[in-house]
Amino acid sequence: MTHAVRILLFARFRDTFGAEAVEMALPERATVKQIREQMALLKPGLAALLSRSIIAVNGEPAGDEVAVDREDEIALLPPVSGG
Amino acid sequence: VIKLTRDAIDFTALAGCVRRSHCGAVVVFLGTVRDLTGEQVTTALDYEAYPAMAENKMAEIEAETRGRWPVGDLVMVHRLGRLEVGEISVGVAVSCPHRAQAFEACRHAIDRLKELVPIWKKENWADGQSEWVHPNAQPGTRTETPPS
Numbered sequence: 077m078t079h080a081v082r083i084l085l086f087a088r089f090r091d092t093f094g095a096e097a098v099e100m101a102l103p104e105r106a107t108v109k110q111i112r113e114q115m116a117l118l119k120p121g122l123a124a125l126l127s128r129s130i131i132a133v134n135g136e137p138a139g140d141e142v143a144v145d146r147e148d149e150i151a152l153l154p155p156v157s158g159g
Numbered sequence: 160v161i162k163l164t165r166d167a168i169d170f171t172a173l174a175g176c177v178r179r180s181h182c183g184a185v186v187v188f189l190g191t192v193r194d195l196t197g198e199q200v201t202t203a204l205d206y207e208a209y210p211a212m213a214e215n216k217m218a219e220i221e222a223e224t225r226g227r228w229p230v231g232d233l234v235m236v237h238r239l240g241r242l243e244v245g246e247i248s249v250g251v252a253v254s255c256p257h258r259a260q261a262f263e264a265c266r267h268a269i270d271r272l273k274e275l276v277p278i279w280k281k282e283n284w285a286d287g288q289s290e291w292v293h294p295n296a297q298p299g300t301r302t303e304t305p306p307s
Contacts, residue, residue, distance in 0.1 A: 084209065086279060135215055151212070153209065154293045157280045158279065159269065
């Protein structure tokens with residue numbers, strides 16, 4: 077059983093997708109690792125940037141093993157450059 | 160005190176609002192939009208944030224800084240949207256009883272902000288090209304970047 081998960085996008089990801097978020101179908105309790113794998117398939121050209129990016133779940137950086145629920149806020153954060 | 164804003168940063172107000180009678184030192188750091196990166200000419204920067212997380216991370220940095228130095232008050236403001244050359248993109252003001260503490264606390268706060276806070280800049284070059292700046296290291300592990 078899959079459900080739609082929304083991934084918030086920023087900076088180069090947002091520009092490349094032309095959207096502030098992307099939806100993907102994931103199994104229940106999918107992990108951050110599965111999100112990374114699906115993102116890489118969506119835009120192979122962004123694989124290198126993706127590997128340097130953090131996935132945040134509910135505002136905190138999450139490791140590959142972390143499982144996500146449909147209520148979680150998921151964001152893809154490329155290397156930051158504020159200041 | 161932390162803030163994200165689309166309005167110009169008033170550095171006089173920033174410095175003034177951290178002054179305390181028991182603090183003999185106020186240090187202010189301002190990051191401003193530089194016209195040259197290497198030989199490339201910048202005409203403007205666009206700043207974008209993941210606002211909720213950015214504010215949380217800035218609040219964590221404030222708490223961390225207060226835990227390490229005797230801070231009277233601390234303000235961190237980051238601008239978002241389009242900024243022209245010379246405009247202030249970020250301001251940090253810290254007061255402490257003595258100057259060494261204030262310098263160290265301010266340095267710590269801006270270094271951590273640049274390392275941890277989910278904000279990004281896009282360079283708009285004079286030749287019409289533009290590109291997002293994504294430093295070639297994981298956030299949280301990269302070493303000090305040249306002053307902005």
